[in-house]
Amino acid sequence: xxxxxxxxxxxxxxxxxxxxxxxxxxxxxxxxxxxxxxxxxxxxxxxxxxxxxxxxxxxxxxxxxxxxxxxxxxxxxxxxxxxxxxxxxxxxxxxxxxxxxxxxxxxxxxxxxxxxxxxxxxxxxxxxxxxxxxxxxxxxxxxxxxxxxxxxxxxxxxxxxxxxxxxxxxxxxxxxxxxxxxxxxxxxxxxxxxxxxxxxxxxxxxxxxxxxxxxxxxxxxxxxxxxxxxxxxxxxxxxxxxxxxxxxxxxxxxxxxxxxxxxxxxxxxxxxxxxxxxxxxxxxxxxxxxxxxxxxxxxxxxxxxxxxxxxxxxxxxxxxxxxxxxxxxxxxxxxxxxxxxxxxxxxxxxxxxxxxxxxxxxxxxxxxxxxxxxxxxxxxxxxxxxxxxxxxxxxxxxxxxxxxxxxxxxxxxxx
Amino acid sequence: xxxxxxxxxxxxxxxxxxxxxxxxxxxxxxxxxxxxxxxxxxxxxxxxxxxxxxxxxxxxxxxxxxxxxxxxxxxxxxxxxxxxxxxxxxxxxxxxxxxxxxxxxxxxxxxxxxxxxxxxxxxxxxxxxxxxxxxxxxxxxxxxxxxxxxxxxxxxxxxxxxxxxxxxxxxxxxxxxxxxxxxxxxxxxxxxxxxxxxxxxxxxxxxxxxxxxxxxxxxxxxxxxxxxxxxxxxxxxxxxxxxxxxxxxxxxxxxxxxxxxxxxxxxxxxxxxxxxxxxxxxxxxxxxxxxxxxxxxxxxxxxxxxxxxxxxxxxxxxxxxxxxxxxxxxxxxxxxxxxxxxxxxxxxxxxxxxxxxxxxxxxxxxxxxxxxxxxxxxxxxxxxxxxxxxxxxxxxxxxxxxxxx
Numbered sequence: 093x094x095x096x097x098x099x100x101x102x103x104x105x106x107x108x109x110x111x112x113x114x115x116x117x118x119x120x121x122x123x124x125x126x127x128x129x130x131x132x133x134x135x136x137x138x139x140x141x142x143x144x145x146x147x148x149x150x151x152x153x154x155x156x157x158x159x160x161x162x163x164x165x166x167x168x169x170x171x172x173x174x175x176x177x178x179x180x181x182x183x184x185x186x187x188x189x190x191x192x193x194x195x196x197x198x199x200x201x202x203x204x205x206x207x208x209x210x211x212x213x214x215x216x217x218x219x220x221x222x223x224x225x226x227x228x229x230x231x232x233x234x235x236x237x238x239x240x241x242x243x244x245x246x247x248x249x250x251x252x253x254x255x256x257x258x259x260x261x262x263x264x265x266x267x268x269x270x271x272x273x274x275x276x277x278x279x280x281x282x283x284x285x286x287x288x289x290x291x292x293x294x295x296x297x298x299x300x301x302x303x304x305x306x307x308x309x310x311x312x313x314x315x316x317x318x319x320x321x322x323x324x325x326x327x328x329x330x331x332x333x334x335x336x337x338x339x340x341x342x343x344x345x346x347x348x349x350x351x352x353x354x355x356x357x358x359x360x361x362x363x364x365x366x367x368x369x370x371x372x373x374x375x376x377x378x379x380x381x382x383x384x385x386x387x388x389x390x391x392x393x394x395x396x397x398x399x400x401x402x403x404x405x406x407x408x409x410x411x412x413x414x415x416x417x418x419x420x421x422x423x424x425x426x427x428x429x430x431x432x433x434x435x436x437x438x439x440x441x442x443x444x445x446x447x448x449x450x451x452x453x454x455x456x457x458x459x460x461x462x463x464x465x466x467x468x469x470x471x472x473x474x475x476x477x478x479x480x481x482x483x484x485x486x487x488x489x490x491x492x493x494x495x496x497x498x499x500x501x502x503x504x505x506x507x
Numbered sequence: 508x509x510x511x512x513x514x515x516x517x518x519x520x521x522x523x524x525x526x527x528x529x530x531x532x533x534x535x536x537x538x539x540x541x542x543x544x545x546x547x548x549x550x551x552x553x554x555x556x557x558x559x560x561x562x563x564x565x566x567x568x569x570x571x572x573x574x575x576x577x578x579x580x581x582x583x584x585x586x587x588x589x590x591x592x593x594x595x596x597x598x599x600x601x602x603x604x605x606x607x608x609x610x611x612x613x614x615x616x617x618x619x620x621x622x623x624x625x626x627x628x629x630x631x632x633x634x635x636x637x638x639x640x641x642x643x644x645x646x647x648x649x650x651x652x653x654x655x656x657x658x659x660x661x662x663x664x665x666x667x668x669x670x671x672x673x674x675x676x677x678x679x680x681x682x683x684x685x686x687x688x689x690x691x692x693x694x695x696x697x698x699x700x701x702x703x704x705x706x707x708x709x710x711x712x713x714x715x716x717x718x719x720x721x722x723x724x725x726x727x728x729x730x731x732x733x734x735x736x737x738x739x740x741x742x743x744x745x746x747x748x749x750x751x752x753x754x755x756x757x758x759x760x761x762x763x764x765x766x767x768x769x770x771x772x773x774x775x776x777x778x779x780x781x782x783x784x785x786x787x788x789x790x791x792x793x794x795x796x797x798x799x800x801x802x803x804x805x806x807x808x809x810x811x812x813x814x815x816x817x818x819x820x821x822x823x824x825x826x827x828x829x830x831x832x833x834x835x836x837x838x839x840x841x842x843x844x845x846x847x848x849x850x851x852x853x854x855x856x857x858x859x860x861x862x863x864x865x866x867x868x869x870x871x872x873x874x875x876x877x878x879x880x881x882x883x884x885x886x887x888x889x890x891x892x893x894x895x896x897x898x899x900x901x902x903x904x905x906x907x908x909x910x911x912x
Contacts, residue, residue: 097695099702123695142744143727155730156744159723220870223844227829228765230742232750236763236831239839241740241752243677244666254752254761254833255674258665259722259735260743268687269868275694276512276537279701280873287871293850294868296839298683300525300653301557301572303865306836308559308571313836319663319675320654330675338673340658411659420650424673427661427721427735428728435646441715445726454729460685460715461692462641464622465707467699 094440094458095471096124102496103278106130106183107164108200110193111138111260112229112291113216114160115267117191120274121163122459128183128488129164132171135481136161145447153447159456161478162445167489168482171203179489180204186492187211189277191270194224210284212277216270218262220290234262238295239302247316247328254315257295265294330424331399337407338424344395345380345387346419352376354417355398364401368394431455444475448483511538511874516697519596519603520544520580523551525653525679526713527609527637528576529686534605534693535579536867536875542599542891543577543882547584547912550884559859567884568858574881578854578864581887589911593619598896601628605693609637609685609713612647622708631706633696635689641712651714653679660717665724667737684720685713741800748796749775749803752833755816761833762816764807764823772796774826779810856880888912 103125107117121127129136141156167183170176181204184190190208192200194217201207215221218229219237228237235241235256245254266289273287296303305311305323313321318330318340331339346352359365372390373379379391387395402410411423430436439462442455453475516539520531528551535541545551553573555566562569583599585592596618600606606625608615615621615636622634636642639651657663657676667674689711696707722743724735740751742765750765766772769792776785784806790796796803811819816832823830834842840863845851848870851863854877866875892898892912906912 097699099699100695102702103698119691123691143723143731143733145730155723155726159726219844220848222847227827228831230745230747230765232740232742232747232752232763232765233829233831236752236761236833237842237844239834239836240678241763241833242759242761242835245674245677246668246671252759253668253754254740255667256740256752257676257680258662258738258743259720259724261662261680261720264720264722265684265687266868268684268691272533272687272691272694273869273871275691275698276869276871276873278698279512279694283873285872287869287873288848289868290844290848290850290870291868292842293845293848296845296850297865297867298678298680300678300680300683302678302836303839304557304571304575307840307863308557308859313677315677317672317674319657319666319677320679321677330673332672338658338664340655340663340675342652342655415646415649418648418650420652420655422651422655422658424658424664424675425661426664427718427724430659430661430718430721431725431729433646435640435644436715436718438644439641439712439715441712441718442725452730454726456726457719457721459692460641460688460713460719461709461711463696463707463709465696465699465705467703467705468707 094443094461095463095468096122097468098124099467100124101126104128104187104492104496105274106187106190108190108192108196109216110195112218112263112266113191113193113270114138115264116214116216116270116274117164118160119267119271119459120191127164128484129161129166129479130169130180130183131166131481133168133482139481147447148450158445158447158478162456162476164479165484165488166479166482167485171199177203181206182489183492184208184211189214189274191216191274193217194221197221208284210282212280212283212285212287214270214273214277214287214289216266216289217291219292221288231260231262232256234291234295238262238292239299240295243299243302243313243315243321244319245315245317247314262291262295265298266291269294331402333402333407333410334404335406339402339407339410339421340424341398341402341414341419341421343420344398345376345391349376351418355419358413358417359398359401362401362405364397364404366397366400368397440473444473446475446477448477448480511876513538516540516605517603518542518605518607519599521606521608521610521615523609524553525576525682526685526689527607529683530635530637530689530693531580531607532576532578533686533690533867536877538874538876539605541580542603542887543580543582544585544596544599545582545884547586547885547910554884574856574859574862575864577881579878580882581891582882582885583888583891584885584912586911587618589909591906591909591911595896595911596620597624597628599891600625600632602895603629603632604697605633605635607635607637607689607693612638612642626706631700631704633693633700633706634708635693635711636708637685637689637711637713639712640714642710653682656681656714656717660714661721661724661735662717665721665735665737668739669737671737673737681713681717685711685716688716746793746797748793748800749807750800751804753804753808753811755811755819756814757816760816762811762819763831763833765829766796767793767829769793771828775823775828778822778826778828779807781806852877854878854880857883885912
């Protein structure tokens with residue numbers, strides 16, 4: 093299992109997030125922090141979120157809640173009661189940082205005497221706390237207003253239409269910024285500071301050339317089927333291989349003359365060289381030109397021959413053998429196909445998880461890194477469970493009422 | 508509290524293209540001193556990509572995307588293939604808290620800068636090594652760029668209309684995501700070092716970072732046996748219907764509309780002049796409307812297509828139907844929510860002049876803060892080699908003459 097930082101066990105994080113903060117809280121949990129999700133007595137609203145499964149007892153299980161909350165502890169809080177408000181105030185005061193949504197930020201600020209006190213808060217929402225827009229606080233509208241919606245989709249030859257990023261990518265980007273903000277907040281200490289994270293801003297930040305092409309060149313980007321919008325209308329790169337799988341050769345022509353020679357050798361062996369042995373196709377730089385998006389006519393022809401070749405073999409072979417000769421190509425996989433990828437198995441990318449009270453164990457994504465450090469031992473591949481509603485209420489209220497033991501930091505090694 | 512959270516943290520930056528620079532600019536935006544090490548004769552190709560019209564295409568100083576990605580950094584030149592370079596690089600490492608590289612597997616080792624050697628000159632060092640698939644394993648040497656990572660990880664195949672060819676993403680989202688994960692890893696390691704005194708080497712696989720974005724799809728497949736099926740323009744997991752992006756009058760002009768409640772449905776049918784649908788039992792409940800999305804999309808498109816986007820947005824917003832314009836880059840620059848939160852900050856570049864920068868998704872008293880535009884090539888050689896390493900001007904001139912820097 094990918095290693096959490098043992099020292100993070102001392103880090104107390106109170107999770108009051110809605111959808112926009114799910115990935116942030118998951119990341120901080122995976123880093124090893126003691127993350128406590130506060131739920132109303134009936135359970136977090138996302139315990140009913142799609143996709144669902146059915147437990148052996150016939151109860152609906154939200155895989156969404158499971159995915160984002162595995163490894164956390166749960167406290168049930170009823171803010172309608174004095175006891176609940178008192179418990180909430182205690183948790184806020186004991187936390188090193190609070191992760192909140194827009195609603196919970198308002199509710200806790202209004203309900204608790206002293207609000208969040210000196211505890212720093214990271215609030216994650218669609219457009220930032222000062223631009224609440226609940227009717228349009230979803231991935232569709234954030235994509236429309238965050239620059240991502242117009243960049244992906246289908247081009248003029250395919251009944252042109254834009255497509256928003258899949259599976260809540262604005263939320264994921266905001267979550268990464270939220271987790272970064274949480275660690276910055278912890279570093280600052282109890283400063284009562286608010287870190288306001290906007291999913292719209294997070295979406296726009298990752299749009300690569302959109303901002304700079306307009307600001308510096310007054311160019312707009314043209315989307316096309318198969319990905320990668322460019323300032324110039326260009327041909328398609330995505331191909332259908334002989335086995336019906338999709339294949340994505342980013343830039344059909346290789347980068348170096350050596351790679352071009354290797355690729356032509358491969359195509360010759362496969363009887364797919366066509367006319368590429370003619371002198372006009374000998375010099376790669378003549379074919380490529382200076383601008384990767386403006387290819388010479390011979391270069392375009394070479395690309396068509398390469399495309400013909402790639403369509404004639406299966407995608408897996410094209411991917412593996414192409415990569416063996418340093419071609420930056422990839423097969424278009426479905427997400428679940430990554431589970432069997434030898435590379436990920438060897439590096440233990442996926443860790444075990446299960447629903448409480450059930451025996452089936454599944455695999456889910458870990459943090460994308462392996463750490464070498466004297467303070468981070470290799471961790472056993474333990475099964476990580478999502479919490480049941482209020483499962484840890486008493487334990488957490490007792491434990492968080494006491495100061496964290498052994499919190500005196502070592503002498504800083506910063507210069 | 509004075510200063511920024513990472514004030515006092517020094518980062519040695521062996522990064523290029525997007526993922527690494529995205530990581531280190533986040534660290535710089537929150538106060539870290541970032542020293543970018545550049546190859547004197549083969550700079551980052553982004554340095555001359557996307558220059559303003561009329562500038563010298565061979566210039567290494569006026570790339571727009573490069574400027575945006577490399578603000579708040581200093582630049583030194585160092586030819587790591589020169590025999591004298593490794594010793595100088597190690598002197599720099601000894602003065603730094605963090606080293607970040609995205610040069611490919613084992614490139615720093617080949618220069619004499621292995622993790623063990625760097626640790627020996629700087630105990631407590633944090634080294635973030637960003638590569639395509641991480642170190643080790645059969646895919647270690649694979650060549651992957653952002654869109655290819657998106658294809659391999661599954662995120663590309665998730666993007667598109669239901670039942671149609673994958674559309675993929677039109678930008679290198681995976682590179683940015685790897686950069687965010689890299690910054691998070693460095694911050695976590697700094698936090699751990701505060702507690703334990705130990706440094707860390709972080710072996711980050713950028714494709715692995717992209718796999719994280721496939722969200723719950725992997726679990727759903729295992730539990731329900733259900734491969735991911737593209738949602739098109741419907742928010743993930745939502746019953747909204749009609750919902751999606753609809754073409755409006757004008758070139759490539761679109762708006763987003765989503766109907767979540769019965770009241771919104773009633774308002775929509777009223778506005779578009781289709782009261783008959785409001786009485787149709789097939790559409791009386793959210794779930795049943797969701798079962799008729801293609802037909803509802805046709806109805807809505809027939810109403811939006813002859814109208815301008817702004818007229819559609821105004822009319823539907825007045826009626827209480829959630830509707831947004833699909834903003835262009837030009838409109839993003841004027842967006843009130845982004846403007847109000849200080850998303851754009853301005854700094855002056857010696858050649859590009861005053862320019863605005865995208866400052867990320869966090870707004871706080873602790874940053875981000877824009878202190879300088881992207882650095883000119885090697886602009887900090889005297890400051891860093893002279894000031895930080897204590898080299899004399901003659902020594903620096905000699906290194907330049909020998910093409911070491």
